[in-house]
Amino acid sequence: MxxxxxxxxxxxSEGHPDKVCDRISDTILDAYLREAPDSRVAVEALATTNHVTVAGEVRGPDSVLRSVEELVREAIRDIGYSQLGFDWKDVEIVNRLHAQSGDIAQGVDEGDKGEEGAGDQGIMFGYACRETDELMPxxxxxxxxxxxxxxxxxxxxxxxxxxxxxxxxxxxxxxxxxxxxxxxxxxxxxxxxxxxxxxxxxxxxxxxxxxxxxxxxxxxxxxxxxxxxxxxxGGPEGDAGLTGRKIIVDTYGGAAPHGGGAFSGKDPTKVDRSAAYAARYLAKNVVAAGLAERCQIQLAYAIGVPEPVAVYVETFGTGKVGEAELGSKLREMVRLTPRGIRERLDLLNPIYARTAAYGHFGRAAQEDGGFAWERTDLAADLAREFGHSVAAE
CATH class of the missing domain: 3.30.300.10 (GMP Synthetase; Chain A, domain 3)
Incomplete structure (x- = not known):
């Protein structure tokens, strides 16, 4: 280089057409988790001039399904849209949510070894570096x-x-x-x-x-x-929006790879979301522990299988310990099954609407579990394990 x-x-911003859709999707997700934390949710939204369509697969209380229109209007109102071509009060809303596939539910609910399986196959990346106090690019x-x-x-x-x-x-x-x-x-x-x-x-x-x-x-x-x-x-009046079209904005701005899966509207059994949060959590703690100046973690999953099929650590020549050794230790310290990640990072709380704009990473961890993946509570143990003092954040 x-x-x-x-x-x-x-x-x-949160008023960008795609981000309007992310906010709508995550608002509906939060409503399901608030009523029933074991809900299964995969919600997509489309927004255009005076129109929003909500579609996807859900398993949860019917009361939330009946309140979708109200939830959509409240999200749009909070963002600030009351202009002629996109007004929260009279925008047309079409609800096309339906039940989750039984084939998917079977693999996720049962998995192997009696633990829930991953909600889909895929690869997820986490990244951290010392360029800012938040350990973000x-x-x-x-x-x-x-x-x-x-x-x-x-x-x-x-x-x-x-x-x-x-x-x-x-x-x-x-x-x-x-x-x-x-x-x-x-x-x-x-x-x-x-x-x-x-x-x-x-x-x-x-x-x-x-x-x-x-x-x-x-x-x-x-x-x-x-x-x-x-x-x-501006907004959906000027350009149509879709959930999940700003995945680079949501993560590291192109400074690290992306596995391709969007976050918004997905409950934490979907490893597109939860494992990406876990990978950031691990990478940030490695850097916070002083074990590397830059760290990238890749996780890979198979649908219906709880454990990741692979964990890869890259420290770009800045690491103070071997990458394979570091990867093995991280797997020992954090259970990287969907259930293990949820429990470690409090992911069943209704915390997702706040993530829909201004990045999922580099934010302050909150008392109610919001942005829990930004905690550095592993750093001291990692530093102790490898004989290094914790680096000052």
Whole structure:
């Protein structure tokens, strides 16, 4: 790899059409888990002008199925859509949810050795590095931060000029494997019709100052704000959305591989979601323990089989212990079956709607179990096992 390079990641706001669908899917999932934690849920959504279709497979209380329309409207209202072509009050909602396949349920519920099997085959990746305090790649973390700050002010009424739909893109300069500065930033945000391009840029500049490290200035000619010159029509009114189309935004911004499975709308028997969380948890604890500067974990599963068929650890030449030895120890310390992951990370709680925007990783672990995969409670034991002191986060 060259000693210097540029790397770019993007984020999108909760009002982006695809993220609207992710939020709807996870809101319905939370409703099922709140009523019955053993529910099986795989919900997809499509959103377009004045229309939402919800489809997928569920097994859980009929009361939730009857409340889908109310749940969808509440999610859209909370995001902030009340515009002519997409209004939470009168958007058309079509519910096409149906019962889970018996063939899938059989493998998941029974599995082998008396334990639940994985809900599908697939590969999942987790990643952590020392580029930020959150042990996340810096470009995606900064891109999320810009939009999250803008959304907080919009929803609090401090920036009524902004609409819900927005995107950001951050390009960083790297030297010797570490980010050293900003090369370019792109921000596009929906805005009121009477707000000038100059005013939008002025407001965005304030959020960049708050979101980026002190002293990291964006060159004036490398800051692009609403490059088309106008962004009034946004959200599903302007572009259709689908659940699960922003999987790179959801994870590491392209800095690590992705297994291809989306997260939103899936209950934690689906290893697309739960095992990706477990892989992040393991990778983050390896880095927090001081055992590597960068760590990538790959897990692989077969449908109906509880244990992963493979666990692979990569530390990119930064590891202080052997990768095979580290992988074996991680498997000893954490049971990587779907049930083991759920129990370790409290994944049966209704915690998922909050994950639907601004990334599933690099967030603070919460008391109710939200973002539990961000905990570093394994780090001390890992460091002790391999004779290293825990690195300061």
């Amino acid at each position: 060259a000693d210097t390079w540029l790397f770019t990641s993007e984020s999108v 810096a470009p995606i973390q900064f891109a999320h931060r810009i939009l999250r700050l803008m959304a907080e002010d919009r929803k609090a009424g401090r920036r009524p000029e902004f609409g819900p739909d927005a995107k950001s893109q951050v390009t960083l300069k790297y030297e010797g494997g570490k980010p050293v500065g900003i090369d370019a930033v792109v921000v596009s945000t929906q805005h009121d019709e009477d707000v000038t391009q100059e005013r939008v840029r002025e407001l965005v500049e304030g959020y960049l100052a708050a979101a980026l490290p002190e002293g990291w200035q964006v060159p004036a000619d490398r800051l692009l704000v609403n490059p088309t010159g106008r962004f009034v029509l």
